Amino acid sequence: MTSLIVILALVAAAAGLLRWRRPAWFWLTFGVTFAVLRVLIRYGSVMDACGLTVPAARWRLGLARMTNRPVPGPRAPRILRVRPTRTGLVLRIKLRPGQDAFDVTASCDRLRHSFAMYGVTSRELRSGVVEVRMTGYDVLKRVQMPALTDTRPMRVPVALREDGSVHFRDYRTVPHALTLGATESGKSVYQRNLVASLASQRVALVGIDCKQGVELFPLARRFSALADNPDSAAELLEALVSHMEDVYQLIRAEQRITADVPDAGVAADIWDLREDLRPIPIVVLVDEVAELALFATKDEEKRRDRIITALARLAQLGRAAGIYLEICGQRFGSELGKGITMLRAQLTGRTAHRVNDESSANMAFGDIAPDAVLAAIQIPTDTPGVAVTGDSTGGWARIRAPHTSLRQAVNICNRHADLTPDVPALAPFRPALGAPAPALVPAVESAPAAA
């Protein structure tokens, strides 16, 4: 009883000392400082316990023997830099001779327990230098993006990674991407975040929303072209292909290759053109892609072939013309017919939200990062928005986009409506803006009213 009273008194004294009602930033700074100190104080012993030390160099042992000093102990990787972050800290360490980056990666779980952190990940920065990222709590539970991110043209933040870093969608390095996920897994919210992040950039947004336009049409003010059914999607994609051919002609005309033009002056894509000549880059967002590939009649089959051919041509040739594909769906495999796997092979960026079976995860990662397949099927149903993302380098990470409601995305798109460019080739598909059409009341009484 006495000890309980003493503990309560101590807690009360500490609370009074620290004045319990401090702002959130105070507790955040306090927590991060505490975590940094804990890691630095325990660094040597933890690295030793995790098998990440090497014996002292022979010359040190010899010197100690000659000078009659204590024998030097094992040596842990040298800390090059400690950077506290909002979610934990980042250590940059220099490996000792005989160690490799895989040793650190293999010990991440042990380091996590020893340093009492929520998550520890590592990656090799260059030969002998490894970055160890530690997070103090589950950053994917309630995603809060940092206020300032390194946004650049055609590179936008879309989600947070589990190591606390920001996940960017960089169209210049990964031009086309595929996002898969079961129903209610968070694909639309991910795509909404993408639109909201791109809205403030100099880019034309083109949308094909096979859910009758419910996801993308509310964002119409920031879209240069929209299609809500497979017929208009086929025409829109063909218009994009002819726009792409025009852009190629422009690049060709600007190359002006003669014997005396230096190499640096030869344009190979729109980014090499002078700014006043450069066509606007276009991001094409396709929601529920499988709807475009399904058919029941001969005519629908012809339309499907036109759509898949146009998409495959855009995926193959679009990058240089500044046309980038962002394809979203529940499944995207060979069962959707010919041309699908060829198209999928062109989609470098892969993101899989929760999937119901291994074959769906394989459609995203089977051909690029087999480890990620297991991670994708382990995503629990109660965390919509959590996804596994990878690219053709074989690396992957768990991410979650911030929860952006449709209203928030609409507000952002409306705010940037003046940035919506006119692309003459896509003029027939420009969404008509005006008073909303009266909602159709469904015949079935129990059905919900149209959105």
Ligand SMILES: Nc1ncnc2c1ncn2[C@@H]1O[C@H](COP(=O)(O)OP(=O)(O)OP(=O)(O)O)[C@@H](O)[C@H]1O
């Ligand atoms: N990042 C997120 N954080 C929190 N909740 C999320 C997140 N992403 C999605 N959700 C929630 O999960 C639910 C389903 O999301 P969403 O509509 O994006 O799924 P979907 O995969 O597009 O589903 P469907 O294929 O049926 O349209 C929504 O209620 C949404 O609020």
